Amino acid sequence: MVVCLSEEGRRALKSDEQLQRDVYEELSWDPTINESNIRVFVKDGLVVLQGHVPHYAEKVAAKKAAMRVKGVLAVVDDIEVKLSFAGHRKDEDIRKAISNALTWSVWIPESVKATVDRGWVTLTGEVDWEFKRKKAENIVSHVIGVRGVSNLIGIKPRNSRRDETKQAIERAFRRNGRITAGRITVEVLNEKVVLHGKVNSWAERVEAGRVAWSAQGVCLVENETQVSNDAGNSARSE
Structure with missing residues (x-):
C-alpha cells in the first residue's frame, strides 16, 4: 500500500474529524449495512474500520462504502464477522450451497471448487479472466454462514502482444470517466501489468487496477x- 502526498496535497486533505463523519454517513447511507456496530478511526486519510457485523457480505460492503468517500487514501478492514444464531450453518451445508451457486453462474467453470472450514471458504481452480475470479468470490460472499474467503483461484495466461495489451489499457483509461487519463503509465511484462503515476483518490486507484485486470491475457497487476x-489539479494545468 503506497500513499504519497505533496505538501499542497496534504493541505487539501479533509480533517480527520470531517473524514470520519463522511465515512459514518456513507455507511449509514448504504442500505446493505447496519453501521450501529461499526467504529471508524481516521488518521491522515487512512481509515480503519472495526467492530462486528452478522454477515460476511456486510463486511465487504462496509469496506467498499468507506473507499467511495472522497479524501480516503486507504482502508484497513478489521471488522469481525459474528454470525447470528440464525446465520450459523454446518460447513458441509455451506459447501453445498456454494457449489450450487457457482454451478448456476454463467461465468464460473466447473474447475472452480470450494472447501469450508468453520465457515471460512477457500476457493481453488483456474479461470481465464480476472473478473471471473472476482465473480466467484462475490457469489460466495453472499452465502449464509460464510465468515471469510481465501480466493486462491488462478488465471490461465493467454498469448497476447505486449504493445497491444499496453495500448488497450491506455485506451480504456481514456474512456473511463473515473480516471484522470495521462497521469498513469502502463508497463507490460509478459502477462504482468505494472501501473505507475498519481491518482486523485483511493477509489480511482482501485478503478485503475480493475481496468488493467480487464485486459485479455493479464495474470497479474501490480x-x-x-x-x-x-494530481487532478496538476493534470488540468498541463
Whole structure:
C-alpha cells in the first residue's frame, strides 16, 4: 500500500474529524449495512474500520462504502464477522450451497471448487479472466454462514502482444470517466501489468487496477500508483 502526498496535497486533505463523519454517513447511507456496530478511526486519510457485523457480505460492503468517500487514501478492514444464531450453518451445508451457486453462474467453470472450514471458504481452480475470479468470490460472499474467503483461484495466461495489451489499457483509461487519463503509465511484462503515476483518490486507484485486470491475457497487476490530492489539479494545468 503506497500513499504519497505533496505538501499542497496534504493541505487539501479533509480533517480527520470531517473524514470520519463522511465515512459514518456513507455507511449509514448504504442500505446493505447496519453501521450501529461499526467504529471508524481516521488518521491522515487512512481509515480503519472495526467492530462486528452478522454477515460476511456486510463486511465487504462496509469496506467498499468507506473507499467511495472522497479524501480516503486507504482502508484497513478489521471488522469481525459474528454470525447470528440464525446465520450459523454446518460447513458441509455451506459447501453445498456454494457449489450450487457457482454451478448456476454463467461465468464460473466447473474447475472452480470450494472447501469450508468453520465457515471460512477457500476457493481453488483456474479461470481465464480476472473478473471471473472476482465473480466467484462475490457469489460466495453472499452465502449464509460464510465468515471469510481465501480466493486462491488462478488465471490461465493467454498469448497476447505486449504493445497491444499496453495500448488497450491506455485506451480504456481514456474512456473511463473515473480516471484522470495521462497521469498513469502502463508497463507490460509478459502477462504482468505494472501501473505507475498519481491518482486523485483511493477509489480511482482501485478503478485503475480493475481496468488493467480487464485486459485479455493479464495474470497479474501490480498497482504502484500513488494517491495525491493535487494530481487532478496538476493534470488540468498541463
